[in-house]
Amino acid sequence: MSDYDLFVIGAGSGGVRASRIAASHGAKVGIAEEYRVGGTCVIRGCVPKKLLVYGAHFAEDLQDCVKFGWDIEGKSFDWAKLRDNVAAEVDRLEGLYRQTLGNNDVEIFECRARLAGGGKVELSDGRTITADKILIAVGAEPFIPEIEGCKDHAITSNDVFHLPELPKRIAIAGGGYIANEFAGIFNEFGSKVTIINRSDQILRGYDEQMRDRLLQISMTKGIDFRFNAKFKKVEKQGDGSLLLTMDGCDDMEVDQLLFATGRVPNTQDLGLDKARVETEDRGAIKVDEYNRTTAEDVYAVGDVTDRIQLTPVAIREGHAFADTQFGGMDRTIDYDNVPNAVFSHPPIAGVGLTESEARNKLGGQIKTFTSDFRAMKNVLAGRNERSLYKLVVDASNDRVVGIHMIGPEAPEILQAAAIAVKAGLTKSDFDETVALHPTMAEELVLMR
Structure with missing residues (x-):
């Protein structure tokens, strides 16, 4: 036994x-x-x-x-x-x-x-x-790469929640969702944030228009980006700051280095x-x-x-x-149409195929519908930040095969919208749904 x-x-x-x-x-x-x-x-x-x-x-x-x-x-x-x-x-x-x-x-x-x-x-x-x-x-x-000084002086997302004080200057290595989420957090708290990415784009795998919009907004908010840049060495200086010796961009001094290069x-x-x-x-x-x-x-x-x-x-x-x-059952998991979110500032949310994925998978037989707008709250506040919603539609059968959003509360809205994609609803089903006004979510049923 x-x-x-x-x-x-x-x-x-x-x-x-x-x-x-x-x-x-x-x-x-x-x-x-x-x-x-x-x-x-x-x-x-x-x-x-x-x-x-x-x-x-x-x-x-x-x-x-x-x-x-x-x-x-x-x-x-x-x-x-x-x-x-x-x-x-x-x-x-x-x-x-x-x-x-x-x-x-x-x-x-x-x-x-x-x-x-x-x-x-x-x-x-x-x-x-x-x-x-x-x-x-x-x-x-x-994951922290084998770079001189990194494992001795850099932190990971595990350590952020225990920092004794807020860094005045922080460099974040990586371009994925963890890097962009913490970049937004530290920037709003008043830190000077620099994202260092070894490639030329952020959020690889997300819809291109959404990640481009986030990059634009992040730069407007004051977050710096260093693309195609690699670390050569990390050294701790006498005043406690870190000297980052770089390849592909200028060297820099920061108070904290966060590695968000995947798990x-x-x-x-x-x-x-x-x-x-x-x-x-x-x-x-x-x-x-x-x-x-x-x-x-x-x-x-x-x-x-x-x-x-x-x-x-x-x-x-x-x-x-x-x-x-x-339990005597026969259960497996369907990994199609799993919704995802990036809790950046503003957040991104998506489900299903991105536009490029749909073009590759469906042979170009797709339609896209977008809504580019300012949320009502941002208009009165005088904030120029714009939201962007996108529907990706299979032109052969009118099915909505992807929904992608960037804007306030996008993940909250996307959770309900993901049900429509999972259920195989069509663009016509969206069009026939009466809008709930005034909301940001109504844009999902108003795209023509």
Whole structure:
């Protein structure tokens, strides 16, 4: 008899969901977590970052409110207060995740776990656990390249939430969503922000018009960009500042260097070789549509696999795994039309095919409809920032195959609009829907 029907390595979003659902189906479940329950999203990712985004929005709201009749004197920003309040909220959420596991009789092991082969898991406290099925859900970690001085002096997104003070000058390496989100946050808090990108574009993979609009707005807000630039060396100077020796742009001095150059699966020292679990070139665990690895009775979900690195995707994978293995169901995940967002300033949101993807996939038989406008709030506030919405339509059948947006509350609007794309609705269906006025979202049904 094994100690557990299921043993999960990693108590992030996917691991916790799989544990809870498996236990609800009657399985005896154990879970190992070496740091904190909740994983990247709750502890050091999307949740605390979104709280910083909310905090950053007040910078512009306090400027704009004057035109709406408000007179606010003596406004100031206290980084330590926001940082500590966010940390307290993270503590609260971790407690809820622990409570969820406890309520479902999932036993938590607060230590590191490694595969030992043959249905065994070795814990860092010296114990060995046996399980009928093992699920790997350890997520991913920030990537820092091998550049002189970087690992000694640079920080990652994990460290932002613990900064003792707000940097006056910060350089952010990378051009993806993490880089642009933190660029917007620090810029609104008053830091001088420079994005350093080794390519000539930001947000590769997003719709071109959306990323061009974000670049334009970001530059207007005062964020500097250095394209086709690479790091040669990072040195700490006597006054505590950092000297960045560059290739492709001028050297610079900053107070903080943040690397946001992607995330890699957290598979180091996990015992994969011993259990004969195969990985891809970048370390991601190979799985099939049922989350099975190349080892018998070993499975994997979430960012540790080479699929879509999004928390809701990991949750769905964990749920489908538990239903299939312990609930007598046959469940797989549909990875088409997964909505995504960049919580930049302003935010971007999208679902389905971008315009270029649609042209490649549909042989050019597409139509696009756009609305380029200023939100009513921005008009009265005197803010010239413009929003942009786009519908990508398959001309052969009138189906809306993509929606892309940049503007205030774009992610909130896109979540509902994504249902239409998933359901295969047509442009005519959009046109026949009565507009909800006055809203920004009404632009989705007014494009002609």
